[in-house]
Amino acid sequence: MQPEVIAELKNLFSPDHVRDHCPLAPYTTYRLGGTGELVLFPHSSEELAHMIGRLNWHDEQVELILGHGANVLIADAGIPGVTIVLRYMNAVHFEGDSLIADAGLAADTAAEVARIADRTGLEFLAGLPGTIGGATFMNARAFDHDVAGVLEWVELIEPDGKVKTYYANPADFGYKRSPFMDLPSIVSRVSLRVWNGDGESIAAAMDRHRAMRRARGEDRVLSCGCVFQNPSTREAPAGKLIDGCGLKGFGTEHAWVYASHANFMIHDGAASAAELRALFLEVQRIVAEQTGVVLQPEVRFCGEFPDDDVFTFRHDPARANQERP
Incomplete structure (x- = not known):
């Protein structure tokens, strides 16, 4: 992104409303992800429109919009270009x-x-x-x-x-x-x-x-909410399908399927975003193999994820029986 664009935005808006190379993890419920090249924090609809107008004038596009950061998984490499965080627009x-x-x-x-x-x-x-x-x-x-x-x-x-x-x-x-x-x-x-x-x-x-x-302990774990959409009214809910495949407690060293809600994939604070994504895909594969149902992600993958990372999966009975973090 052009340095002069960043400089102009910093001059036009309050310093705490425009930040470059800003960590994005604190603005997600997973507390994962890399930095945003430029992150804007509008405090009103009018300020948001002004920011978007200036970006458009410079032919810069918004790459990511965040509210409270639920239902998103941001790549460890972060987000190039512009990210907008809306949580301070709360009138x-x-x-x-x-x-x-x-x-x-x-x-x-x-x-x-x-x-x-x-x-x-x-x-x-x-x-x-x-x-x-x-x-x-x-x-x-x-x-x-x-x-x-x-x-x-x-x-x-x-x-x-x-x-x-x-x-x-x-x-x-x-x-x-x-x-x-x-x-x-x-x-x-x-x-x-x-x-x-x-x-x-x-x-x-x-x-x-x-x-x-x-x-269900939803407020006590690091999660993004439900990972998969329920497939249809004719099928069991996604969480029930995952549970039926015996996947509670299944995961990597630092991330696993939550015992209290099988459609939640949680981590212990030491996981990477790539590790969570690998878990999502492995759960999707196993459910499809055992039930014929291909679960569709509800979570949005934001940024570029590597395809060559390898993680070891295991089933941990202690985690499967853990009803509270």
Whole structure:
């Protein structure tokens, strides 16, 4: 990337909003990955649009967008070019029966803001890792609800920095799929439909959802969330297929299939991103061999991964029976 572009951005924006050669691991739930050549930290939708506009003027493109860094695995070699971290874009307010949130707002926080206002509709987001922007991008689903079911509109930043609005059409969405996955635009702000509700009932539902996640130890391990999509309504869930192949506790020296949730691949803090990717691919291969089902990754691989790394796999009964880290 041209040094003069980096220098210009540092002059235009606050120093802590523009960092070169910035470690990316702290901005992911896996705590893995190399450095970003240039990492931008916008604090508002307007600042994001300004940043994108300047990058476009210099013919620079964004390589990676991060919210809270769930559902991603960043290569050990890092990310060349521009990475944008949205977690500091977290404004939220109500307009009538709509909750308007910046893309970087934590999904759990959105649910909590709605609860405080006695608004129902977002309880399924309680305890969900990641941001509203990320949840919208992948049409996050939990407890039989998904983002598409409450989405009204999305503010998008185009590659030239211009802002446009997408109005939700349910036909555009599918199981953990959204139209934004096929667009070069960046989700910057969303409007979610909420309804007046009973505060105690809303709080009780959110408490149940968070408790279920805690019971699986999701908040106590280094993971990216579910690694694979559930194949279809006709097949068993991905976690059940993996468990049925006897893979709990299976892995490398530092990374393995989590005993409490077989669709989670966790590590002990000493693993590399390449090691996790190798585990994903080996689990995918074994499940396909034993069941005929080829699991599709839910996690996004970001950056260049080597194809010549070799890891030794083993099944560790002690890890398989470990219900808590």
